[in-house]
Amino acid sequence: MNLPNCITLIRVLLVPLFAIFVLEGDYPDAFLVFAAAGVSDGLDGFLARVLHQKTKFGAVLDPIADKALLITAFVMLAVVGLIPSWLTVLVVSRDVIIMAGIGILMFSQHDVTIRPSYLSKATTLMQLVTVAFALGHQHLPMLLPLGQPLLVVTAGLTLLSGGHYIAVGFKMLGEQGNGAGMARKGEQPRK
Secondary structure (H helix, E strand, O other): OOHHHHHHHHHHHHHHHHHHHHHOOOHHHHHHHHHHHHHHHHHHHHHHHHOOOOOHHHHHHHHHHHHHHHHHHHHHHHHOOOOOHHHHHHHHHHHHHHHHHHHHHHHOOOOOOOOOOHHHHHHHHHHHHHHHHHHHHHHOHHHHHHHHHHHHHHHHHHHHHHHHHHHHHHHHHHHHHHHOOOOOOOOOOOO
């Protein structure tokens, strides 16, 4: 296992530690773990590129680590009342729908390459900012007025991004349906 993959694996292992800190009300330590996981996310990708150590394992593990951290963060913060439950349901539902869509595409023999769109990257960024805000807003009371707009923007981007992925998935399924088993104009359908 190369260094970037080890860093990604450490990020996965930070997820339960983050959850424990949140459940115990130790938000400063939860914030530090969350920040360390965020730094490790940038670091593993940077090292994989610079050291020419990109692997299929890393390409699969990295988004799993990211989703595990974000979903755990939203669920734990909703449990303790720092993030509204409705936003957590929205974030988790989007990811479940995306994963189900990938499964359907793979099952229907599509070659699925996971490349996040700019909208998806913006959504992830706002979700990360929302978690950081929830963990740290009590230490920076001047930021409290930003809380509601932040939730609205995060929810809006989550909905838009989810809708975008659903549209792309249906388009891919439609392309297969139009091309597979269909006769071209002027040809007899195959039996």
